[in-house]
Amino acid sequence: MTAKPHSALIIVGHGSTVNADSSAPTFDHAAEIARRGVFGEVYCAFWKEEPSLRQVLHMVEANDIYVVPNFISEGYFTRTVIPRELELSGPVTQRDGRTIKYCEPVGNHPRMTELLLRRAAEVAPGVPPEKTSLFIVGHGTDLNENSAVAAKREVQNIAARGVYAEVLNAYMEEDPLIAKWDEHAAQPNVVIVPFFISDGLHSYEDIPVLLGIATESGGAASATDKEIFRHNPYQLRGRSLYYASSIGTEPLFADVILEQVAAFDAVHAATVSA
Incomplete structure (x- = not known):
């Protein structure tokens, strides 16, 4: 994309008060x-940790500011x-x-399909x-x-691309449940890709427990928990199971963030000057 030396970029993440890994991908992409x-200028801002959404605009010197939400989907x-x-x-x-300039969230970008296939x-x-x-x-539930x-x-x-024998949704807290993956999958090999922005207790502990490849530890994510991604394949329930880290940790998310900025400019060029 065209360089914007007189503009600032703010990447917004959810953040967490208990899990440092929640914000790590956002900082990495920034x-x-x-x-x-x-x-x-490039900044990060978060809802649940510092720098906060209410602080970040005070940190920016530029008068032309792009905001890109580092979220999987549009929602609350x-x-x-x-x-x-951000008013x-x-x-x-x-x-x-x-x-x-408020851009679309990264998860809306068409390249999500490519990145999921790449991770798999x-x-x-x-x-x-x-x-x-x-x-x-995904997580599931009405929330x-x-x-x-x-x-x-x-x-x-x-x-629609016809690459895999079957492609399925599953959720942690609603049907079809990922805990019943073996009931839904018909193939001898099973690949699991969490559709989350960051790794954390969901990907380190909750999903592995539901899959049957780990037991509950009841604590914060540790170095041992992170080893869960390095022991593929798991031989379980008569299948070879491969477990990936969350899609938001993919380094190419930095490109997607920039492409969301370019997409904003393409749509709103007549409204504001670049």
Whole structure:
């Protein structure tokens, strides 16, 4: 994309008060974008940790500001929390001599399909996809309805490519349950990709317990928990099971963030100057 040396980029994540790994991918992607020198300033901001959404605009010197939510789907946080905390009036907010441009969340980008396929291939190298069941795992429950919608969309997109024998949705807290993966999968190889922004207790502990490849530890994620991704394949319930880390840890998310900025410019070029 075109360099924007006089503009600032703010990448917004959820964050966590108990899990440092929650914000790690957001900081990693910000560091990569800053390294490329595309923007004059690059910042992270979070709902549940520092720097907070209410602080971040005070840190920015530029008058032209792009905000990209590092979220899997549109929902309460992208539609309500972030606009409220940053006092945004819409996609373009003019305030105090500044122009704040609110981009689409990363999970809406068409490249999510490509990144999920990439992650699945990386975690199970050499495994024939025509003998593999691929699961895209979301959280589920009414509190995360839009996340489930996003996961279903990606399953449809991947299935349409005809790469894997079957592509399935599964959830932690609603049907079809990932705990019953062996009842849903018909193939001898099973690949599990969590459709989350970051690794944390869901990917280190909750999903592995539901899969049957780990037992509950009842504590914060540790170095031992993180080894869960390094022991593939798991021989379980008569299948070879491959478990990937969350999709949001994929380094190419930095490119997706920049592409969401470019997409904003393409749509709103007539409304604001670049």
